[in-house]
Amino acid sequence: MVKAADRAKNPARSSVWLEDRTPRGGGGPAGLDRDRIVVTAIRMLDEEGLTKLSMRKLAAELNVTAMSLYWYVDTKDDIIEYAVDTVYGEIDLAAVDAAGEWRDRIRVLALDYRRMLVRHPWMSPSAGQYLNIGPHAIAVGSKIQEAIRDTGLPLDRQPSAMSAVFQFVYGYGTIESQFERRAAQAGMSQDDFYGESIKAFRDEPAFAEVLEPLGDLLDERASHGNVTEIWNRDFDYAMDVLVAGIETMVSRETRARETRRTR
């Protein structure tokens, strides 16, 4: 274990995964262990949000003092880092393997990833902060890489393609989950919240001008079902674009190679 103060002095090593990872025993009178802490933290994060989680409240939930947690963990950040990896584990990798060819595997993976981000609104801001090299995160990364490998793209292009797909999913999931969180905070359904937001824009004279060209588009969208459907449609179509993009790049690559050969 490392004191928080020491950790700060060596930020290159500032990941729980880059040092002693063997959990400390849970035979104590409180029946605590790292897993129970992390699982409880995840539940509280889901319910109350990232900013509301405090060591004292988490400890209270476990019928224990705040300082007890520090036996199992160096830092509050460590708990979040463990939590992040744990929810990476919620992605169903077996389902990905079962999906068949790369197009379907990427789609299944991306959808499950997105759903996970939306289910845990604290994930996107947190995941961005750490190296995400826990076992579950790495397993997901490997599955992504396997899928991209099978596209037939040249090796040196595969990381770029991985970025294109999964940075998109990350960004999309981030925005979507923040929207959900805001709606919930306001105590509205997503549909109502969407309607209110649009109305608020419209009523602001300062925005009317800039929004003018967007007007038709907003009306068009408002007429197409509820917000959840819109999120789904947009996501699906964006995935279509990405898959089509990869296919096109592959075929360009293939054609270029054949031209070289016949010449």
Added chain:
Amino acid sequence: MVKAADRAKNPARSSVWLEDRTPRGGGGPAGLDRDRIVVTAIRMLDEEGLTKLSMRKLAAELNVTAMSLYWYVDTKDDIIEYAVDTVYGEIDLAAVDAAGEWRDRIRVLALDYRRMLVRHPWMSPSAGQYLNIGPHAIAVGSKIQEAIRDTGLPLDRQPSAMSAVFQFVYGYGTIESQFERRAAQAGMSQDDFYGESIKAFRDEPAFAEVLEPLGDLLDERASHGNVTEIWNRDFDYAMDVLVAGIETMVSRETRARETRRTR
């Protein structure tokens, strides 16, 4: 002005842009005004990071007490929200218009957006938190929308395509800027930090297995110039994929329409 406590009770309206936005005067003895506060905050955020900014430190930088800031602003969050919109203003929209056809406009816009995110590492986490409906953010959104409009995609697909491109840029910029931040924190060059990270993985026996298939890929990358070049190459190629994807979808759409007509 609204008290922070009241703001919390009505989170639907919890954007500085959705209420009285007229700045309060700066004729006071300290020569303060909202703009000066926000500009200083941005500088401090760039230098010290999001978590290190406190009202007291920001106030000290302006030779003033913390509570003085609350004359111009309801909440610390408001300052961040203003800061976010201000740096959206750094994106050079005139250059976008000058770029010509939609492909180039999208590329210029995406690159400038990405650079902005990297220049201000606190942006991605912050931007995700607010509605981003300030004047500069809206202007950027409009430019994006104009570019996508000219692709020839059907109206109801344009928002999806916008997502695909700019959620990707957001995700990519987020990861890239976090990487830079970590390297800087560790006091290393990005190249050294990258090397160290890879080495740390390799040395962890627990990861060796999962990383095995990635091995070649990592070696391949290590042999291609420095980290900055890798970031640039990956980004450019991902944009190629996205543009190719949009083109392909457009031509599929066109073909489908023609089939319908001739039948």
Added chain:
DNA sequence: ACTGGGTCTCGTACACCGTACAAGGGCTCT
């Protein structure tokens, strides 16, 4: 000239945060 009221700044105070440190309590082993 005096006064009242707005505009701005400050001092104090509160509740809460993460966590360092040292002092235990309970258990097992000798």
Added chain:
DNA sequence: AGAGCCCTTGTACGGTGTACGAGACCCAGT
């Protein structure tokens, strides 16, 4: 009985955001 480890706790420190009330200044109205 005593030593030593595992785990929990109490207390304390230095920080945070911000509510509240008391001023200081300036300008308009009488």
